[in-house]
Amino acid sequence: MNTDTIKYIPDEVWEQILDNLPQLNPIYVPILLVLEASGFRISDTLLLKKDCLDLRKDGWWLVGDIRKVNYKDHKVPITEEIAAVIKAQITLVEKYSNDSNPEGFLFPNPTGKRKGLPITQTVFNDNINILAHRYNITDLSGEIFRIKNHAFRHRYGVKMINNGMNILHLQKLMAHASPEMTLVYAQKKDNTLRTEWAKAVNNGAVRLSLNGSVIDANLEDQAKENGLELEWIRHNMDSIRLDHGFCIKSPKLSCDFLDQTLEPPCIKNNCRSFHVDQTFLNYYKEQIAKIESDIEIYKKTNSIRSIELIQPKLQRYKDIAASLEGGNGIQGLSKERREYKVDERNEVHFHDQ
Template identity: 30%
Template sequence: MGRFQLLKVDRQLSKEEQINEYLKQDNAYWLNNDKWDSIEDIFYGKRIRSKRYYDFSNLKSNRYKNEVKFYFLYHFKEELLKYNSLSVMGSALSHLSNCINVNTLLDIDIDRTNIKWKLYLINHGIKYKGKTNSNYFAFMNNLMKFIHDFYDDRDETDKDIWNIKNIRGARIPASGLSNPTLDFSSIPQYYRKVVKSYLKTIITKRSASHCFHMLSRIKYFINSFYSRDYKDGFIEQLNRQDIEDYLYLLNNDFRDNNPTYRSKFISYLRTFLEYIQLAQYKKAPKKEVSFLIFQDDIPRRELNKDEVKKAKFIPEPVVKQLDNNIRELDRIQYIPFYILLRETGWRGTDILNLRYNNCLKRYWNKKEEKYNNQLCGDITKTGIANLKIPIRDQVAEMLDSCIKKTKKKSDDNNNPKKYLFNMYKGPRKTRPFSLTVFVNSIRRLIKEKDIRDHNGELYHFTPHQLRHTRAKEYIDQGMGISIIQQILGHTSLQMTIHYAKISENKLYEKWKETKDLELFKVETNIENNQTNLEPKSKENLIRYEYIKENLDAVKVPFGICFKPSKLPCKKQLNHCLNCASFCTSIEHIPEYEAEIIKVKEHIVRSEKNGKDLWVEKNRAYLKLLEKMLIKIKEEKIVHKNARTREVQSNG
């Protein structure tokens, strides 16, 4: 099983024998002694919270006793709990024998036993309050689930509660999961296998978070029908009216939630139903899903109003203070982590997922004739593997130092996945740093340095703000949006545009550059409630020459065309020259020659300013003019429908 891979015992033994073998560590001290002494060198080596002994002697059955011992020893050896938590659990042992005495923990029902345990604790004066008492209440549940899980040899996806960590190929972020389970037990038995089969197909393709949300939406859908007295088989018989009733119920239950939240209850459901229908599951809807759920049923996704108002990037004064004070962070091991977040704009989970054996690359820059540094890592959310982005030399030096330190401390037992920011002890052993610990450390720094927002309140920091901030900085420096997309690891350019906002200062600078154009002057007389658009002087009406030479423009008769380059226009280049009703003769030759000179001059200006598109279009116009001029000189008069009009007139 996934969570017990560190057990170094013979897999051919029975589960009971494996437990006994595990307890034979340290010359069988744990197996032969029913009273463990915390001051022993193989144990804590000291008293913990004035507690010295862990007494298992009151547990009557040897099998039951060894199961409880196994639970304690495994968590102690693998450093899965803090010493204080183990100490509280040790105190709970005195109550355990009085409340539960069985041959094996496999013989008891978990839900009923939890209720019995809680009532026992309350009756003995232990109330649910504070962290210590909560450990008393959670102890029994954790113990039973641990032992039941150990004995259960089924494939994880055959169970009704999946531990995602035990599923090979599941997409779990390096920082871990707050809730690693997918619980199918509340789905009625008739449809449980169908839902499990579907989740099994996506568990290795989509993120664990997506699978969790998908399951919760499917649960709501199925249970909402059963709560309204629908019976087994209702999905197969679904019709449009059933879906409309479901939508009405959904909109009432979640009327206070934003459209984005509600939309997933419909879009996720449609995805699920479409899949089981295409896969020809027996319990799929008989009617085509497209006739059940319409696109218009899905609310248009939008951000919560509060999220729209809230700036997602860190204001410049705040980020400068953070950068200047980051060296005083109370957890110095998180300083390189912060620097990499600032340097790259990557998500915190992607920085935590960096591996010390391949995160720093160097490549030869032919133009500069030197080696440049690259950060290399996987972007887990979008599935981009081995993304490489440039980093500054100073950051590369810091990263190289971190790599050497991590490599020196790491081995196959304490850092098997070669994380750059690895934990070597405690509950997070073999896992990366905690984002929560990092955020709390930054917030303490903000409080200590009195870093405040524009409202005068202590700044509320979240790590994702650093990503938005970096995107804005890239934009301010003039970096192309497609380059920013690659650096941030976005699969969609639309997402990059959502992140990339120009700062107010840069917006003002760019606006000021165009201010000198003075396309027109506006004078507002507030007292007379009149707005005067007349120019102050002829020179300031329109800076015509500047526009002709610098903007995208095509020379046309009597003026310039500023039509946007992407908009088609039949009249822009042809004018009347190709019209069947157009008539021209040798008396217009001077006009053609003058127009040809003007177009040639405009082509030269366009080439000078790099306006390749308009060079091409004006050349086409020039060719048409020259062709018409030659024709006039040959035929003296050009009129396509002349003969037709003459015949009509004579008739």
């Protein structure tokens, strides 16, 4: 498998799937949502048990066996919303299928010869593709998107990499035996040369204000305000450099926006730890050109909603690119707003003990 052959579900297709989710047989809806949110293989998802939820101090986790690599009780973090979906499924199963489901499967067949046994991969996939054909779920070229079960797992990997997750962290979440397997999701150019980074570190750098406007930034000041030393950032620049900028967040703190998918979350949420310099200018120019090209395709297919969804992202990227070209930057939040929040400050203090 390589980056050219990954068949994953892109955002524009995922949006169409969500729009038509009410038309899908409700038996398959929670399976689809868990697949997309967890990165589990379809085989492992369909064999999840009713005791697959684990609530910790930091939130909900999904627990299941990964049979391909023989990992028992593999855990991945999930959102409150996905946990609620799973809890509703547990309630439904216990109400209608408990007697015929002695092994406690989360997704048992409710009727038929396979009653109480897990729903099969083929049946699930057939129903998803019936939905795609019946409700005209298409790719950017206007062709019906053929959905394969493993595409949900690929979507999870691509989504996490594009949102800035460290390769080794993603390797652990996806239960890959080696980082080489995870690297296929890193669909981005190697743009981390130290000399270029060092020259541009305080030259024409930008960040986002609370209201999303683009203003000047100084990486050294920003590092101090986020509780980091600039030398630490220089030493670890490969791990904090994303497609679209630098994450200047303390490694002791988790990202508040990591589970968001439709746009780089640091841009969408005007994150105070987000920093962009001129080494990223070509990236934004390429993205602008791609988005504008996508919009032309959307116009031809009369995909009005897709255009509405993508226009704000286009404007944000144009603002950042214009500011970088003009030597301006992103300053954004006042010093008080950029300091740790109370719970973050307590968390850092706890880790330092």
